[in-house]
Amino acid sequence: MDRISSTRPRPLSPNIQIYRPQLTSVLSIANRITGVALSVCAIGLVGWLVAAARGPRAYSWFQGVIGAWPVQILLLIATFAFFLHLCGGIRHLVWDSVRGFELRQIYSSGWAVVAASVLLTLATWFLSLTIGRVV
């Protein structure tokens, strides 16, 4: 025993390198990633508020930056990240009350989170584009 362990440690069998991605783990890591991304986005939100507080010149400059199409795409992704994190958070809240743990419920709530996030993102952008045009 000692002879083997002193010459060469036992190898660790692969984990994430081979384990099949499934809705359970993918949504979990997505919740993590969106959480981190939204924290970064919060800096942008603060920047926007600061610009608004500093006056019309700074604000219109910031609006110009936001209006550029690459930033618009980032904002679209951020909106989706926001809703995915929000819906995922609600799912976790339900789980904390020990509800929805049957495998069928785990999978249907998971897909519901994905579908709801897509729909809410589309609805948000539809509203902001149409209302933005009217005002």
Add this chain to the structure above:
Amino acid sequence: MVKTDALIIESSDQVPRRTLFKRFPIPRNFGVSPGSSVERGRNWPAPANATRIKAFDIYRYDPDQKKNPRLDTFEVDLDDCGPMVLDALIWIKSRVDPTLTFRRSCREGVCGSCAMNIDGGNWLACTRFIEETQTPARIYPLANMRIIKDLVPDLTHVFAQYEMVEPWLQSKTAAPERERLQAPEDRAALDGYYECILCFCCTSGCPSHWWNGDRFLGPAALLQAWRWLTDSRDEAAGDRLDKLEDPFRLYRCHTILNCTRTCPKGLNPGKAIAEIKKLVAKRHG
């Protein structure tokens, strides 16, 4: 019997056929220490008279050779072999390479010895049909374990974690003259928890346990913890919760639920852990 292609998985024995990724899109040896990276092994062709051939990619590690683990490809003659993945392994051991090493005992899903990673998910080799596997079938040992040889993981650590939840009846009142009685509904509270066979498919499939397995107890041990917490005859709930209430031991569970997805007995470790968390919250009023 074989339910596939479902978007909604309803029981853990369902095998996914169509997934976007067969594995996470990361480099093959991402975060793997040099001695653990898996190298390409050799091919073991089927016997010349074989009629129906299927390939199996199998993880090999021999502690007596000072070499890294490798992935060998075996050709199995399905017409000469039983229907389960375990039958294929036994066929290989008796017909092709007698050094192939794996644990097996009951061959009917009650002992938990032959737990391994089959096509990227943990399951018992004896209850997975060969026809449910991909071609080539990918056979690895249980994920994230120290490997003794081939498909035999060192379970010392996970059994130590099991021992840590003190999986036995503890009572403070005087021992009764006869057996401790239980109302049928109290006994029913154990259903879905007492059936665990300690195959450690769940713990080995839990990403939280991959990253924090030294301190996080993992789903198998925590399911057992709940099995005793919810037992009407047990009187040590307070002490048990004291030991569990810890940022790592219990709360590294982030409700990923790979455990419930992979349990070969269809149990629900994820739910058991949520029950423990709820009980801890209740205790704080």
